[in-house]
């Protein structure tokens with residue numbers, strides 16, 4: 001398997017055809033540093049909201065301080081589907097240690113990283129890999145990134161044999177980080193539940209409780225993907241990660257400070273995420289969009305690459321168990337007095353993934369619509385359609 005890192009280090013000035021994105025996808029692509037400078041310097045340019053959740057008190061969710069947090073998170077999740085979260089409670093020195101552990105792994109020679117290679121075709125998704133965005137072998141389908149992917153939490157489900165043995169602090173640091181993200185994810189799901197006008201434990205219960213007669217509590221799973229985006233000689237032709245929405249309930253993102261993440265705003269324009277020190281970027285994913293009956297928006301985003309600096313991002317996906325939980329709009333929203341029309345058909349997480357992949361590889365399959373990137377600046381998101389099935 002060709003690693004993007006090796007291509008980047010080869011010194012070639014042109015990228016291979018399989019990394020050249022189709023013309024219709026190249027709108028607004030460019031060196032992430034140039035795109036960031038252009039987007040941040042424009043007067044009145046839109047900014048992803050920064051919300052500080054420190055003042056939310058789970059033991060007193062109706063206090064004025066808690067309600068202020070609920071309102072800010074609700075507004076960001078509705079209008080953007082993405083926010084920079086401050087006051088998250090994860091110690092800065094732990095975040096620094098996480099960054100240096102992951103960077104330490106990628107600093108090893110490629111041959112040493114290959115010991116961790118995954119094999120998606122054989123169903124082994126965990127490990128070191130390089131992604132094919134679409135059908136294998138087609139031109140314009142590869143993404144300019146290598147990655148490391150593994151289960152992070154709960155610890156009992158994580159196979160530490162698949163985690164890097166080097167650097168030696170990788171396992172303890174990453175594991176501790178997972179515990180903190182788990183706590184943060186519960187806190188945010190409580191805030192987001194209150195934002196929907198339902199009790200604080202609603203979203204987490206619905207994401208974890210097995211449907212059926214006996215209420216069995218399953219775990220919310222956390223998976224870690226460390227994305228490694230090497231320097232790219234033609235960033236106007238390539239993407240690090242193509243435009244997509246996350247299938248998770250929530251995703252948590254940290255970076256090494258190099259720009260690249262872009263999100264679509266409510267006018268349909270690409271906005272480059274800033275580096276907001278002390279914050280984590282949090283995405284609303286498809287699972288939460290479904291549970292909230294579309295009130296919260298699963299954010300369409302992509303990753304740009306650049307000529308001068310390696311970009312690294314750490315993404316934690318918080319997702320329901322694949323088969324045991326039925327994802328559907330909360331009964332509290334779609335049943336009884338003042339009920340909303342359900343906008344999504346019930347499905348398990350695995351079914352959702354399968355339908356989305358099917359939709360991507362077969363555009364005729366229209367009942368499940370995957371959000372499409374804007375073709376020109378300023379086009380409204382509504383034109384792309386959320387992934388709905390029950391209207």
Ligand SMILES: Oc1cc(O)c2c(c1)O[C@H](c1ccc(O)c(O)c1)[C@@H](O)[C@H]2O
Nearest residue numbers: 120125149225245246247248317318319
């Ligand atoms: O819960 C999620 C949400 C996501 O958005 C993603 C995910 C899990 O896993 C995807 C992934 C990671 C590693 C692989 O080898 C894959 O084939 C897929 C990730 O890309 C993302 O879409």
Ligand SMILES: O=C(O)CCC(=O)C(=O)O
Nearest residue numbers: 225227241261303313315
């Ligand atoms: O690198 C980033 O900032 C985002 C990566 C991403 O969207 C993903 O891995 O799903």
Ligand SMILES: [Fe+2]
Nearest residue numbers: 244245246301
């Ligand atoms: Fe993503």
